[in-house]
Amino acid sequence: MNQEESIKFAEKYLADLLSFFGVNADIISSYRDEVIELSVPSSDINSLLIGRNAETLRSIQFLISTTLRNRDAEITRVNVDVADYKKQRADKVAKQAREWIQEVLRTGDSYVAKLNAADRRIVHQVAGEYPNVSTFSEGEGRDRSIIIAQQSS
Numbered sequence: 001m002n003q004e005e006s007i008k009f010a011e012k013y014l015a016d017l018l019s020f021f022g023v024n025a026d027i028i029s030s031y032r033d034e035v036i037e038l039s040v041p042s043s044d045i046n047s048l049l050i051g052r053n054a055e056t057l058r059s060i061q062f063l064i065s066t067t068l069r070n071r072d073a074e075i076t077r078v079n080v081d082v083a084d085y086k087k088q089r090a091d092k093v094a095k096q097a098r099e100w101i102q103e104v105l106r107t108g109d110s111y112v113a114k115l116n117a118a119d120r121r122i123v124h125q126v127a128g129e130y131p132n133v134s135t136f137s138e139g140e141g142r143d144r145s146i147i148i149a150q151q152s153s
Contacts, residue, residue, distance in 0.1 A: 003031065006073040010036045010064050014080065017060065021045055035077040038064075042083035049082045053116070054089070057082060086118075093119045097126040100148055101133050110149040120146045 001009060011029045018025055018040065028039040040049065050057050061080045068076040081087065093115075100111045100123075115123065120137055123146050127135040132151050139145050 001068070001071055001073040003074045006068055006075040007031055007036050009071070009073065010038060010068060010075075010078055013064050013067060014038050014040070014060070017063070018049075021048065023049075031075070034075065035079050036064075036075055038078065038080045039084075040080065040082045046083045046085070050085050054085065057085070089119075090122050093122045094126050097123040097148075101127060101130055104133060104148050104150050105130075108150055110147055112145050112147050114143070114145045117144070120144070123148070 007029055011027050014027055015025070018027075023040075023043050023045060025040050025043060028041075030037045030039075043049075048056070049060070051059070057080055061078050064078045064080070065076050068078070079086070100113065103109075104111050113123070124135050127133050127148060133148060134151050135146055135148050137144055137146050
């Protein structure tokens with residue numbers, strides 16, 4: 001399955017899955033940084049589709065990605081967003097990360113936060129804006145944390 005077929009398949013798979021929940025939505029799809037981006041507009045079941053701590057959203061992504069892999073698709077990485085939840089979450093995490101970084105710079109003490117992989121990625125990106133701050137992750141699986149530290153000069 002080539003790139004275009006992979007995107008179309010992922011879009012249809014998500015549409016079929018949503019129809020199971022009674023949602024008939026126009027899914028917006030795009031391809032960026034080797035990831036299929038699928039965006040679902042707001043509906044009356046946003047909270048059901050997103051789930052607690054976005055677990056349902058991650059599960060939907062996993063289903064689509066696994067199915068693409070099983071069909072030998074050229075693209076298998078998928079990002080699904082419902083009602084711009086992920087964008088809003090990313091903005092919130094980035095704001096919090098800047099506050100943590102300012103605290104680290106002010107006190108010199110490291111900061112440790114237990115975050116999921118997507119949120120850790122955002123903190124790493126934000127920290128990249130600060131030349132005198134470094135971040136790294138520690139731990140395994142769900143117990144993985146990010147550490148924000150001031151770089152020694």
